[in-house]
Amino acid sequence: MTGPAHHLGPPSPVEQRAAALEAVLTAKGLVSPEFIDGVVSLYENDIGPLNGAKVVARAWVDPAYRQRLLDDGTAAIAELGFGGPQGEHMVVVENTETLHNVVVCTLCSCYPWPVLGLPPAWYKAPPYRARMVREPRAVLAELGVELSDSVEVRVWDSSAEVRYMVLPERPSGTDDLTESELAGLVTRDAMVGVTRF
Amino acid sequence: MSGCVHDLGGSRPLGSIEVEPNEPPFKADWERRVFGMTATVMAHEHANESEFRHAIERMDPDWYLGSSYYEHWLTGLATLLVEKGLVDREELERHGGASFPLSRPADPSAAALDPPRRGESATFEIGQNVRVRRLEPRGHSRCPAYVRGRTGTIVRRDGEHTVPDVEAHSEERPTEPTYSVRFDAAELWGGEAEPGASICVDLWESYLEPVR
Numbered sequence: 001m002t003g004p005a006h007h008l009g010p011p012s013p014v015e016q017r018a019a020a021l022e023a024v025l026t027a028k029g030l031v032s033p034e035f036i037d038g039v040v041s042l043y044e045n046d047i048g049p050l051n052g053a054k055v056v057a058r059a060w061v062d063p064a065y066r067q068r069l070l071d072d073g074t075a076a077i078a079e080l081g082f083g084g085p086q087g088e089h090m091v092v093v094e095n096t097e098t099l100h101n102v103v104v105c106t107l108c109s110c111y112p113w114p115v116l117g118l119p120p121a122w123y124k125a126p127p128y129r130a131r132m133v134r135e136p137r138a139v140l141a142e143l144g145v146e147l148s149d150s151v152e153v154r155v156w157d158s159s160a161e162v163r164y165m166v167l168p169e170r171p172s173g174t175d176d177l178t179e180s181e182l183a184g185l186v187t188r189d190a191m192v193g194v195t196r197f
Numbered sequence: 198m199s200g201c202v203h204d205l206g207g208s209r210p211l212g213s214i215e216v217e218p219n220e221p222p223f224k225a226d227w228e229r230r231v232f233g234m235t236a237t238v239m240a241h242e243h244a245n246e247s248e249f250r251h252a253i254e255r256m257d258p259d260w261y262l263g264s265s266y267y268e269h270w271l272t273g274l275a276t277l278l279v280e281k282g283l284v285d286r287e288e289l290e291r292h293g294g295a296s297f298p299l300s301r302p303a304d305p306s307a308a309a310l311d312p313p314r315r316g317e318s319a320t321f322e323i324g325q326n327v328r329v330r331r332l333e334p335r336g337h338s339r340c341p342a343y344v345r346g347r348t349g350t351i352v353r354r355d356g357e358h359t360v361p362d363v364e365a366h367s368e369e370r371p372t373e374p375t376y377s378v379r380f381d382a383a384e385l386w387g388g389e390a391e392p393g394a395s396i397c398v399d400l401w402e403s404y405l406e407p408v409r
Contacts, residue, residue, distance in 0.1 A: 015227040017275070018227035020293030020294075021231075021234065021275050024288050024289055025234060025278075028283070028284070031233070036233025039236045039237070043232070044222050106205050106207075107206075120216075120220050121215070121266065122216050127213060129206065130205040131209065136394055138391070142213065152393045152395070153394045155394070156397050157396060157397065159398050159400065160375045161358045162355055162399055
C-alpha cells in the first residue's frame with residue numbers, strides 16, 4: 001500500500017485519496033497491486049528516451065532507414081522493437097538547416113511514450129502548453145535555443161491520435177562515432193524539439 | 198469559456214517554463230499508484246480515453262490550474278468510476294477519512310448539442326485549404342479554441358479514428374478521417390505573430406469546412 005514512506009509527517013490529502021481509491025478498487029478486484037507495480041516498473045526502468053535515441057542514431061547512420069522512418073514512423077520504430085500505448089500512430093518530423101520542429105500538446109499531455117517514456121512536468125504544465133503555439137521562438141530562446149531568422153519554426157500540436165518525435169540533425173564532427181556512441185548524444189529534449197544540435 | 202480550462206493553446210500570461218533537471222518519471226509513490234490504477238482501468242476497458250480526458254476537463258478551473266498532473270488523473274479516474282457506478286463516493290470518503298472531491302457533472306446536453314457534421318463532406322486532399330468550424334462544444338472536444346474560425350492547409354491525412362466528441366458521451370463509435378492542418382502564425386495571432394512560424398494541428402473532419 002501507499003504511505004508516507006518517502007517523507008516525514010502525515011500523508012497529504014492527495015496521498016490519502018490515492019490510497020483510498022486503491023484500497024476500494026483492490027477490494028473490488030478492479031486493480032491488483034502486482035499489475036500496478038508491473039506497469040510502473042515498465043515506465044521507470046524499461047521505456048524511456050534511450051529508445052528514441054536508438055531510433056535517431058539508426059536514422060543518422062542508415063539513409064534507407066531514415067527514409068522509412070520519415071515515410072512511416074510507426075513501422076520503422078517497430079523495426080527496432082518499440083511500440084505500444086501512445087505510440088500507435090507515430091510521425092517523425094525532421095529538422096534541417098532551415099527548419100526546426102517542436103512538439104506540444106495544448107489540450108493535455110500527449111507524448112510518444114514508447115520512444116520517449118513519460119513526459120516531464122514542464123511539458124504537461126500550462127506555460128509550455130499555452131505559449132509554445134503563440135510564441136515558439138520566444139519559448140525556445142527561453143529554453144536555450146536561439147533560432148536565426150533564416151530558420152523556419154514548425155510547431156506540432158498533438159491534438160488527435162498521432163504522436164510526434166523530432167529527428168534532430170546529426171551534429172557535425174561525429175563522423176567517427178559508432179551508432180551506439182551517436183545514440184548517447186541524443187537527448188529527450190532534442191526529440192521533443194526544445195534542444196537543437 | 199467555462200469548462201474549457203484545459204484548452205490552453207495561446208492563453209496568457211502563464212509564466213515561465215520551469216525545467217527540473219534529471220526529473221524522475223514519478224515524484225512520489227502515490228503518483229506511481231495513480232498511474233498504475235489508471236493504466237489498469239483503461240486496459241480493462243472500464244472507461245475510454247475520451248471519457249477520462251473529459252472527466253479531468255470537468256475539474257473546477259482553479260483546482261485544475263492549481264493542482265499537479267497526477268492529481269488531475271486521480272480526480273478524473275475517481276470521477277469516472279463513481280459516475281459509472283463501479284465505486285461509491287461514500288466508500289472512498291470512508292476509506293480516506295476525509296472528503297473526496299470530484300469533477301463537476303457533465304452537461305447532460307453535451308452529446309446532443311451542436312452535433313458534429315458527419316458523413317456529408319468529401320474527404321479533403323493534401324494541399325487543400327480548410328477553415329475550422331466555430332464550434333462551441335458543451336462537452337468533450339479535441340478541437341482547440343485557438344484554431345476555430347481560422348484557415349489552414351491540409352498537410353497530412355492520418356486515416357480514420359473514432360470521434361472523441363461522441364465517444365466521451367455515448368456508446369456510439371463513429372469514425373472519421375483526421376488531418377494535420379498547418380496554420381501560418383499570422384493567421385492565428387495577427388500582428389503579434391512571430392515571423393517564419395507555423396503551427397500544425399491534428400483535427401477530425403467534422404471540425405473542418407472547405408474554403409470556397
